[in-house]
Amino acid sequence: QGLLKLAGVPFVGAGVLGSAIGMDKDVMKRLLKEAGIPVAKFITCRSHQKSRIRFEKIVSELGLPFFVKPANLGSSVGISKVHHQKEFRSAVNKAFEYDRKILFEENVEGREIECSVLGNENPIASVPGEVIPRHEFYTYEAKYIDKNGAVLKIPAELPAAVQKSIQEMAVRVFTILECEGMARVDFFLKKDDSIIVNEINTIPGFTSISMYPKLWEQSGISYTKLIDRLIQLAIDRFKKEQKLRTSVK
DSSP, X not given: OHHHHHHTOOOSSOOHHHHHHHHBHHXXXXXXXXXXXXBOOEEEEEGGGGGGOOHHHHHHHHOSSEEEEXXXXXXXXXXXXXXXXXXHHHHHHHHXXXXXXXXXXXXXXXXXXXXXXXXXXXXXEOOOXXXXXXXXXXXXXXXXXXXXXXXXXXXXXXXXXXXHHHHHXXXXXXXHXXXXXXXXXXXXXXXXSOEEEEEEESSOOOSTTSHHHHHHHXXXXXXXXXXXXXXXXXXXXXXXXXXXXXOOO
């Protein structure tokens, strides 16, 4: 995104800031907490603090099981679910293979709900969909290798009030995190219908069978029309930015 801005080329999706925030799970969650958005409890650790990490402290704050994640990565790469102390150190080492900053995150029991967002200044949300993993969690293998790794229900079966709350929160998250164009916001829906934001994906999968376009298809925007809309959003933003002064002369 930075290279395209320097080159003066319009591009689809979030700019430099929104993209960077969306990629860094630690910064993303801190900004959402500051804005009053519910997120899972988490602890951040950097590589120079590795020797001071204590399993007992993590468990006392997050309980068991919990997740260990690289802060900056996607597609569930480098993520482990820790059930007991024997799994702890290898999970930490694995996460640090991919990033110098990692997260310990509580395990949230709930349905995995996803919602697509589209727009610049006035974003809108699609109908939500549900991911039903057939692995212990939505792993890399479940996403890309195992054809039966997960079931996608589009739209998700939700009460009208819950659907509306998810759509409104998806737009809020999109705006708080300085996103533009497109993004997919992922949630956990607990048994009491409370909503927890898991993360935002600023470059969601975009094949004809991916969740992002399929949600819009169910919301009345076809795959080809969605591409047209995203290109137009990129051009509109580019034209507005071209009018900004970049010199004091």
